[in-house]
Amino acid sequence: MAVVEKEKVAIIRSESYEYPLLLNRIREGIELLGGWKQFITPGDKVLLKPNFLIGRPAARCVNTHPHVVKAVAQMVLDLGCTVVIGDSPQLGSAKKVASRCGVEEVAKDLGIEVIEFDPVEVKFPQGKVFKTLTIGKPLLEVDKVINLPKLKTHSLTCLTLAVKNLFGYIPGARKAQWHVKTSEAGKDFLAQLFLELNDLIKPAVNIVDGIMAMEGRGPGFGDPKHLGLLILGRSALAVDRVIAEIISTPVDWIPTLKVARTKGYGYIELDEIEIAGETIDTIRVRDFKLPPRASVTPQSFESSGLPKFLFRFLKNQLTSQPVINHQLCKECKLCAEACPLSVISPVRDNLFIDKRRCIQCLCCIEVCPHAAIELRPGWMLKVYNWANSFLRLRRA
Numbered sequence: 001m002a003v004v005e006k007e008k009v010a011i012i013r014s015e016s017y018e019y020p021l022l023l024n025r026i027r028e029g030i031e032l033l034g035g036w037k038q039f040i041t042p043g044d045k046v047l048l049k050p051n052f053l054i055g056r057p058a059a060r061c062v063n064t065h066p067h068v069v070k071a072v073a074q075m076v077l078d079l080g081c082t083v084v085i086g087d088s089p090q091l092g093s094a095k096k097v098a099s100r101c102g103v104e105e106v107a108k109d110l111g112i113e114v115i116e117f118d119p120v121e122v123k124f125p126q127g128k129v130f131k132t133l134t135i136g137k138p139l140l141e142v143d144k145v146i147n148l149p150k151l152k153t154h155s156l157t158c159l160t161l162a163v164k165n166l167f168g169y170i171p172g173a174r175k176a177q178w179h180v181k182t183s184e185a186g187k188d189f190l191a192q193l194f195l196e197l198n199d200l201i202k203p204a205v206n207i208v209d210g211i212m213a214m215e216g217r218g219p220g221f222g223d224p225k226h227l228g229l230l231i232l233g234r235s236a237l238a239v240d241r242v243i244a245e246i247i248s249t250p251v252d253w254i255p256t257l258k259v260a261r262t263k264g265y266g267y268i269e270l271d272e273i274e275i276a277g278e279t280i281d282t283i284r285v286r287d288f289k290l291p292p293r294a295s296v297t298p299q300s301f302e303s304s305g306l307p308k309f310l311f312r313f314l315k316n317q318l319t320s321q322p323v324i325n326h327q328l329c330k331e332c333k334l335c336a337e338a339c340p341l342s343v344i345s346p347v348r349d350n351l352f353i354d355k356r357r358c359i360q361c362l363c364c365i366e367v368c369p370h371a372a373i374e375l376r377p378g379w380m381l382k383v384y385n386w387a388n389s390f391l392r393l394r395r396a
Contacts, residue, residue: 033232047083176363
């Protein structure tokens with residue numbers, strides 16, 4: 001019987017973002033994976049792809065920490081490569097987000113450029129579902145991509161890790177179009193897109209910033225959570241699977257891992273992965289707060305033959321609706337700008353969300369700079385979330 005080679009993932013402790021320490025810790029992780037020669041060739045043009053959600057200070061844990069970007073950029077420059085930094089936030093430019101989160105200063109210090117993702121259509125014949133994708137043009141102009149995700153929660157996808165971070169390759173406003181499609185086809189459809197982007201982009205290496213993670217109400221307004229970890233690996237799926245185990249989260253709760261398991265993508269089972277550095281048992285986190293589930297409405301409801309009034313009732317009670325807190329709202333209208341179906345509009349002196357037309361894509365929550373939009377679950381979903389939390393604690 002042929003021996004299947006395992007995919008290696010390195011887990012490294014790094015208690016802080018103190019730069020010399022961080023530089024050494026990332027170097028240690030790369031060495032455990034075989035050294036930079038496994039991923040980068042001198043002379044390559046390399047794109048660093050951090051998580052640029054929206055412009056907020058590093059202490060909020062919304063974006064990849066600037067010192068992680070700086071450390072990786074410095075090491076790749078030392079190899080004789082050209083380095084650029086890029087992403088495509090849903091609203092605004094990468095340069096604007098970089099300026100507000102501290103990465104622009106890093107880029108200036110190192111003499112490298114922050115670039116925008118202008119759209120280009122590419123053929124992807126090997127895609128399982130998507131044969132053509134519109135992505136950021138820089139992907140066609142670089143030799144290698146280094147993926148630099150932030151370890152944090154996400155109200156729609158449970159977690160946003162290495163595979164999900166590649167959604168940033170979909171240029172700005174086009175993300176909203178995918179959310180509209182997802183409202184019709186279900187979360188597995190969006191997870192499939194992430195997996196195919198991963199197959200298309202094939203990051204040379206993934207380095208997840210889990211030193212100060214985000215738990216709870218992610219991806220924009222969760223709580224900072226000190227984990228003191230960096231997780232590195234060539235396979236984004238293997239990295240995500242290891243992180244799920246570290247924070248005691250079942251695979252089936254994370255759409256990308258669930259779909260990858262059912263579609264046979266590989267590196268989803270722990271016995272397919274070799275752990276280097278720290279062991280999972282020594283750093284396992286049992287109290288990591290996941291976001292409440294936004295929806296558990298079965299897709300089969302719509303074809304179940306249920307009366308429409310009963311379907312609407314069940315849907316309302318098994319989903320969460322974004323609601324604007326008018327005491328916190330500053331009327332900046334970024335939520336209305338981000339909404340793919342334009343269901344947010346002023347009524348008298350306040351903004352309101354038309355819940356009949358809302359598709360729960362949560363774009364409004366992601367971009368609101370004032371934490372003024374919250375998810376309010378139906379009562380059946382409240383019970384479901386409580387039961388899930390209880391069972392997760394029992395499993396842990």
